[in-house]
Amino acid sequence: MDNDTFGSGAPRRQTPGHDTSPHDVVIDVRGLRRRYTSGARGATGFEAVSGVDLHVRRGELFALLGTNGAGKTSLLEVVEGLARPTGGTVRVFGRDPYRQRAQVRPRIGIMLQEAGFPSDLTAFETARMWAGTLAAPRPVEEALDLVALRGRADVAVSSLSGGERRRLDLALALLGRPEVLFLDEPTTGLDPESRRSAWDLVRGLLDDGTTVVLTTHYLEEAERLADRLAIMHGGRIVQEGTVAEIVGAEPAHVYVDEASVRPYLADLPLLPGETVTRVEGGTLAIATRDLQRSLAVLLAWATDRDVTFGRLEARPASLEQAFLALADEPGAPRTGHGATTDQTERAA
Amino acid sequence: MTTLTQTRTPAAGPRATTALASSLRRTGSLVRAETILLLRNRTALFNGVALAPAMVAFLHFSGAFEAFVGDGAEASVVGAFALTSLVTFALMFVVYYNLASAYVARREELVLKRLRTGQSSDAEILAGAATPAVVTMLAQLVLGGVAIAVWIGLDAPVNVLLLLVAVLGGTFVFTTLAAASTAFTRTLESAQLSTLPIMAGALLLSGTTLPLTLLPERLQVLAEYTPLHPVAELVTLGLTGLRPDGVAIGFGETFALAAQPLAILIGWSVVGAWLATRYMRWEPRR
Numbered sequence: 001m002d003n004d005t006f007g008s009g010a011p012r013r014q015t016p017g018h019d020t021s022p023h024d025v026v027i028d029v030r031g032l033r034r035r036y037t038s039g040a041r042g043a044t045g046f047e048a049v050s051g052v053d054l055h056v057r058r059g060e061l062f063a064l065l066g067t068n069g070a071g072k073t074s075l076l077e078v079v080e081g082l083a084r085p086t087g088g089t090v091r092v093f094g095r096d097p098y099r100q101r102a103q104v105r106p107r108i109g110i111m112l113q114e115a116g117f118p119s120d121l122t123a124f125e126t127a128r129m130w131a132g133t134l135a136a137p138r139p140v141e142e143a144l145d146l147v148a149l150r151g152r153a154d155v156a157v158s159s160l161s162g163g164e165r166r167r168l169d170l171a172l173a174l175l176g177r178p179e180v181l182f183l184d185e186p187t188t189g190l191d192p193e194s195r196r197s198a199w200d201l202v203r204g205l206l207d208d209g210t211t212v213v214l215t216t217h218y219l220e221e222a223e224r225l226a227d228r229l230a231i232m233h234g235g236r237i238v239q240e241g242t243v244a245e246i247v248g249a250e251p252a253h254v255y256v257d258e259a260s261v262r263p264y265l266a267d268l269p270l271l272p273g274e275t276v277t278r279v280e281g282g283t284l285a286i287a288t289r290d291l292q293r294s295l296a297v298l299l300a301w302a303t304d305r306d307v308t309f310g311r312l313e314a315r316p317a318s319l320e321q322a323f324l325a326l327a328d329e330p331g332a333p334r335t336g337h338g339a340t341t342d343q344t345e346r347a348a
Numbered sequence: 349m350t351t352l353t354q355t356r357t358p359a360a361g362p363r364a365t366t367a368l369a370s371s372l373r374r375t376g377s378l379v380r381a382e383t384i385l386l387l388r389n390r391t392a393l394f395n396g397v398a399l400a401p402a403m404v405a406f407l408h409f410s411g412a413f414e415a416f417v418g419d420g421a422e423a424s425v426v427g428a429f430a431l432t433s434l435v436t437f438a439l440m441f442v443v444y445y446n447l448a449s450a451y452v453a454r455r456e457e458l459v460l461k462r463l464r465t466g467q468s469s470d471a472e473i474l475a476g477a478a479t480p481a482v483v484t485m486l487a488q489l490v491l492g493g494v495a496i497a498v499w500i501g502l503d504a505p506v507n508v509l510l511l512l513v514a515v516l517g518g519t520f521v522f523t524t525l526a527a528a529s530t531a532f533t534r535t536l537e538s539a540q541l542s543t544l545p546i547m548a549g550a551l552l553l554s555g556t557t558l559p560l561t562l563l564p565e566r567l568q569v570l571a572e573y574t575p576l577h578p579v580a581e582l583v584t585l586g587l588t589g590l591r592p593d594g595v596a597i598g599f600g601e602t603f604a605l606a607a608q609p610l611a612i613l614i615g616w617s618v619v620g621a622w623l624a625t626r627y628m629r630w631e632p633r634r
Contacts, residue, residue, distance in 0.1 A: 082464060102469075110465040116458030120388045121381060132377020133468045135370070176467070 026180055026211050027056035027079060031088035034074050048074035050235035051088070056180075061202070061212040063222040066232035067327050072215045073113055073184060075232070079213070080110050080182055092180065106135040109178030111169050113185050113215075119158035123149055123168055126157055127175065134176040143171040146201060162189045170198065180211045187221060199225060219320045231326050238326050243319055250317035250325060251276070252291035254298060257310030258284045269301040283311075291316060374468045378476025386480045396446060396484040400438040401492055404430055408499060416559065423501030428587040430500055433556045434492040435583050436576050439518045440547050442485040447478050447526035449539040451628075455530060460630045474624070478523045489515065506589030507602045514582035517613045521575050524620030531627035550576040575616045578609030585609075 034049040048071045056062045066072045077083040079090055081097030081104055090097055097104045117126050127144060131137035144150040147167035152160060160168065166189050173181060183202075187195040195218075202212060202225055216222055222229050223243055230240040239246055251274075258279050261268070265284075268277070271294040276287040288294040295314050302309060386393055407413055413430050414421070454460050454477060463473045496502050505511050525546060533542040551557050553567075554576035560568050571577055584590075585602055597605065 080465065102467075105467045112462065112465060114458060115462035115465070117462070118381065118385055118454070118457070118459055120385050125381060125384060129377055129381035130466065132380070133374040133463075133466050133472075135467060172462075 024058050025055045026058045026093055027054065027062075027213070028091040028094075029054035029075075029079060029088070030090075032075065032078060032085050032090060033087035034071075034078055034083065035086040047086075048235055049078070049085075052232075052235075052237055054079075054230065054237065056211060056213060058211055059206070059209050060227040061206055061214060061225050063226035063229035064213065064215045064232060065219070065222055065229060065323060066215075070232040071235040072232055074235075076182060076184055076213070076215065080108070081105065082110075106176065107179045109173040109176055109181045111173035111181070111183045111186055113188075115169065117157040117165065117168070120156060122154050122156055123160065123164075124153035126168065127171055130172045131175050136177060137175045138177055140175070143175045146174055147171045148197065163191055163194055166190055167194065167198075170201075174205075178210065180213065181205065183212060183214045185215055185217065187216065187218060195221070219318075219323055223319045231323060233326060239322070246322050247317045247319055250322045251287040251289050252314070252316045254286040254288065254291070254295060255311070255313040255315070256284045256286075258282050260310035261307060264305060264307055267305075269297050271297055371469070371472060375472045375476050375479070378463075378468065378473065379479040382477055383480045386484075392446075396442050396481060397488060399441045400434055400485075400488060401495070403437050403441075404434045404492060404496075407433065408496075413500070424503040425588060425590070427496045427500040427502035428584055429556070430496045431489075431493055431502065431587060432580050432583045434496070435489060435515060435518070436551060436554050436556045436580050438485045438488055438492075439522050439576065439579065440551055442481055442488065443478075443519055444522040444526050444529075444550075445539070445543050445547060446481050447523055448529040448533060448543050449536060450477055450481070451527060451530050452533045452539050453536045455630060456536060456632050458632070464630060470625075470628070470630075474523065474527055474628075478526075482519055482523075485519070486515070503588070505587045507586040507599055507606075510582050510586030510602060510606050513610070514579045514586060514613070517582075517617060518576070518579035521579075521613065521616045521620045524617070524624040525575070527628045528620070528623035528626075530629045534633060550574055553577060554580045556580050572608075573612055575613075575620075578612040578616070581609040582606055582613070 030053055032049055032052040032054075033047060035045045035047045037045040050071075052071075052075055054075075064072050064075070074083075078085045079092065079097060081092070081101050084098050092104050093107060095104050097108075121129065123144065124140060127140045131140050131143070137143075141150060141153075144153055147170050149164060149167050149171060152164060157165065157168070166186070170183075170186060173183070186202075187198050190198060199221065202214075206212060206225075212225075214222070214225065226243060228240070228242050229246065230237045231246070232238070239249075259282065261284060271286065271288055271290075273288060273290040273294070275289075275294065278285055278287075286294065286298075291314060301307075386396070408430060413426050413433070417426050417429050451460070451474070460473065464470070468476070493502065526543075529539075529543055529546065533539045553560070553571035553574040555571065556576075560571050563571065585606055589597055589599070589602055591597055591605065
């Protein structure tokens with residue numbers, strides 16, 4: 001009975017007791033397209049989402065990653081029922097979130113990337129207003145407690161810091177006790193401590209069976225929280241899986257100061273498995289699929305030759321590396337990509 | 349372990365009643381917040397309360413009402429005309445202009461965007477923002493009616509029902525037009541300009557600011573179909589029970605005479621609702 005506060009480190013579990021089995025799909029997206037036609041950019045339009053399939057299971061945290069303009073927010077807005085898709089279907093709890101808004105909304109919570117507050121209301125008044133529009137809200141004090149804002153309840157929203165406003169955003173999204181929570185860059189603008197508190201809060205929600213869909217620019221955040229994630233690029237999902245699966249597709253690296261091995265470069269041993277060796281900025285980088293054995297061979301070789309590696313570093317593949325590798329790819333062929341970036345993030 | 353998510357109890361009781369009660373509760377919560385905001389914004393409060401009565405007081409003391417109605421008219425007829433003017437001005441300033449500005453301001457602050465992520469319907473959001481202004485206007489009309497009765501003279505209305513329908517119908521029409529006007533209003537500042545054509549057109553053709561008999565006949569017919577005209581017609585009729593030719597008619601007969609303006613007002617309500625649904629802009633264009 002202690003879970004209503006910031007921070008519960010309890011292990012993840014799928015919660016029984018829902019009306020459906022724990023592994024059922026709560027969000028089902030098929031062939032989703034979203035095209036913006038309005039605006040001064042001409043009638044040709046701009047396709048922000050170009051055919052996305054996506055399934056989110058009950059109780060999991062699904063992270064959606066991608067560069068600015070990849071289409072994350074455009075996709076989320078359709079899933080949340082804020083916008084109509086141009087093509088394809090979206091089902092949340094088996095219902096159309098746009099047409100059957102009244103049935104879907106009471107069961108979801110939405111934290112937008114950017115949304116405003118009337119600036120003359122206090123934090124408490126804002127939350128009370130929001131609670132009054134919900135079918136089964138938590139007590140307002142409880143919601144403010146969840147984000148550690150109770151002490152600032154009587155402060156006007158205009159006087160709150162950016163981080164505090166972001167936490168108020170989160171409190172409103174949690175007020176309706178959502179079964180599915182959408183968090184669009186929830187920790188942007190938070191200081192490191194608040195960010196960790198937010199992570200603890202999200203873990204607590206997951207423990208209690210809430211399904212979370214998260215977008216973030218902090219790969220560490222996705223790495224720590226996500227059960228599964230998808231990386232979007234150019235309006236498409238280019239990679240999807242667990243963190244381990246996505247990271248597993250990338251090689252590990254061994255880095256050595258290039259100067260310290262320069263005399264022996266031609267003599268380097270053959271490493272097990274597929275490796276790529278290159279020199280970048282004075283550092284010799286060896287990409288390998290078998291970090292442990294490569295390292296063993298390399299160290300044995302160095303011992304034999306009495307070579308001392310300068311700045312030796314062995315690094316397993318990271319999500320960041322996987323992300324950058326995907327984001328660097330050209331992705332969907334598209335003209336004027338740079339010009340359309342802003343539009344995606346800001347449109348509708 | 350505590351469950352943060354709750355099991356939901358299915359809605360009990362007669363569905364329609366529950367739905368209406370929920371809708372009223374949601375709107376009520378928005379109204380409460382909007383009222384706090386209005387009370388904290390002295391400028392808006394002053395404009396809402398003072399602008400239209402100031403206009404009527406000015407017109408009264410400058411003798412414009414008497415001049416408009418004609419010399420030798422009964423005081424109560426002049427008074428009824430003054431109250432009709434107050435209704436039309438209030439609908440323009442307190443409802444139409446004020447709400448168009450409020451909707452645009454809320455949109456630009458991204459408040460409407462947030463409200464749309466919740467459980468309130470679009471209509472509830474618009475109604476929530478409109479209600480304090482509408483209540484202000486109703487209070488203004490009551491106080492204005494009392495002031496006119498004292499200063500100028502006013503008989504008890506012949507048909508209160510027509511009066512109510514005119515005021516509430518007019519409120520609905522101009523609220524929806526305010527929502528639709530957000531389509532061509534990009535910033536709060538530009539609202540002053542963008543709302544002008546509708547305000548000027550509606551006021552000039554309403555029959556309360558300009559004697560319509562001065563206009564060519566075709567324009568007179570057209571004027572009858574502008575949104576403020578039926579409101580003014582119904583208010584005058586409800587207050588005085590007089591035919592356009594000045595002959596007094598009974599309570600029952602006022603309904604027959606009200607048929608056409610009522611039909612026009614209903615027509616505008618439908619058109620307004622459609623325009624608002626179709627053209628309301630909920631998010632800033634950037």
